[in-house]
Amino acid sequence: MYLRDIISFSLRASLGYPVRTFLMLLAMAIGVGSVVILSTLGEGARRYVIGQFSNLGTNLIIVLPGRSETVGGPPPLLGITPRDLTLDDAMALRRSSSIRHVAPLTVGAAPVSAEGRQRETTILGSTPSLLPLRQLEMAQGRFLPEGDPTRAAPICVLGYEIKAELFGAAPAVGESVRIGDRRFRIIGVLSDKGESVGMDMGDIVIVPVASAQALFNVSSLFRVMIEASDRDAIGRAKEAIAAIIRERHDGEDDVTIVTQDAILATFDRIFVALTLTVAGIAAISLGVAGILIMNVMLIAVSQRRSEVGLLKAIGAPGNRILTLFLVEAAILSLVGAAFGLILATAGTWVLGRVFPDFPLFMPLWSLAAAVGVALSTGLVFGVLPARRAARLDPVQSLSRR
Amino acid sequence: MITLAGICREFMVGDERVAALRDVDLTIATGEYIAVMGPSGSGKSTLLNIIGLLDRPDAGTYLLDGEDITGLGDRQQAALRRHKIGFVFQFFHLVPRMTAAENIELPMILAGIDPSERKQRVAATIDAFGIGNRARHRPDQLSGGQRQRVAIARAVIMQPHTLLADEPTGNLDRVSGGEVVEILEDLNSRGLTLITVTHDPDLGKRAGRRIRMVDGRIESDR
Structure with missing residues (x-):
């Protein structure tokens, strides 16, 4: 058939x-x-x-204070607290040739007010490196200036959303806002790039990291974001970060290093x-x-x-x-x-x-x-x-x- | 040439064994015209089914053209049915979704015959059976006599040497029944062995050889 x-x-x-x-x-x-x-x-x-996640930037490495693993063994006799991740730690990381940008981050929430309007919003303390690292774009003005990161300059950059809420269509650059109990001069406004993983870059105010530390009265960092010099350098950068932090923290591995690839x-x-x-x-x-x-x-x-x-x-x-x-x-x-x-x-x-x-x-x-x-x-x-x-x-x- | 020797066939009806055929011996020469008669349940249809390889005997030997076929497998028996035996049924058994021509073509499709040759043979057969104007009709658009003619055409399209007809006129009126009998007898006169099972004594009288069965045995054979 x-x-x-x-x-x-x-x-x-x-x-x-x-x-x-x-x-x-x-x-x-x-x-x-x-x-x-x-x-x-x-x-x-x-x-x-x-x-x-790709919006977050490329070749990204994030350093968080403390180990993420729970390690067994007896508890320490004296109250040894894990060391904080400090601004000096972050600055020391710039030594490595495998690292292109280092952006220390301090995060907090504070009331921001201008022209009689007030909004509770996220305050991000960082350095000029955040701009290329998070691939942010400016709508008006400029980003944080280069300079000594330990200097608490009273300047800030507004997200496009908070800017619109406080100033409407009026120009904001050159005006000043009150964040908590301090005055900051607005030097720039971010463009509408949208949200990237949980952090809305519209509803945010960026200030120099030392200013944020002073504002929230902390000496530690929330985390450090690092961009490796290229994709192949991620591994080397990770090792360099671990070595530098260990050296500064008396030989203790007390930070967690996460790469973007691992998260992805x-x-x-x-x-x-x-x-x-x-x-x-x-x-x-x-x-x-x-x-x-x-x-x-x-x-x-x-x-x-x-x-x-x-x-x-x-x-x-x-x-x-x-x-x-x-x-x-x-x-x-x-x-x-x-x-x-x-x-x-x-x-x-x-x-x-x-x-x-x-x-x-x-x-x-x-x-x-x-x-x-x-x-x-x-x-x-x-x-x-x-x-x-x-x-x-x-x-x-x-x-x- | 068909030779049956000591053929027995039993069925289970409930818990009871019923013998449909008891030790049947029968020899049929090529070209004979045989009518198998007898009361209901006498084993006529069982005999026909065993000759047609639709059923297997429980005991005895069956030689078809000198070859013992009782031990053959399903595939080989199917091949014998395809090439050597044609069936005509009381209820025609045409495939309802196919036209008359397609019903006639069906055995050749199963046999794997080339489509162009199939078409030729179907056309020739349709002409010979006088159903040319009905070739594209489905069975439900045909009369009983036409249906049986299509069924006979299907049975002989593979040019078998034996034609088995189980009550071929049982479902037809007198006129179309007579036409069908004429067609069958005409085929027989061209050398085809014709074995009919019938209740109709008139049809039985026309056969060259009459076998009367009672209770699973051949009672008379003349």
């Missing part, structure tokens, strides 16, 4: 029962469509988070797992579709008993009957999967319209996986009905009309 004849026979057999064929296609299409749409959402979420890799893993999980949940609907296919095929076999008996009488062996029914299941699965892909494309288009900011990305692997799973589901669940057809006793099948 020619392959072409097998396919056309099976195709016409499925077209002969339009209702059951439609039901099977529907079940398969919903299964395949949900697998593809859910993995598209998962992949979109992954890309969204990765994009946010972690998030990447989390989101890949998440995507696979939701796709797996969607695959359950494919399983349900498979069971429906099995049921409908079983009904088809009993509907077509006399046809099967006839095929045997005119010379089809059991194996041929098995093939014909399996090919029918495969065709229905593939056509159903094709409808599912159309459904997924339409669904993705609608989602893209509803959430225009969310980067939807349909991963190729999910298309291949969905179609593959659909086909194998159809075949696996088609085997039982096909075997039943192949084993039908021709005498009994033909004895009825």
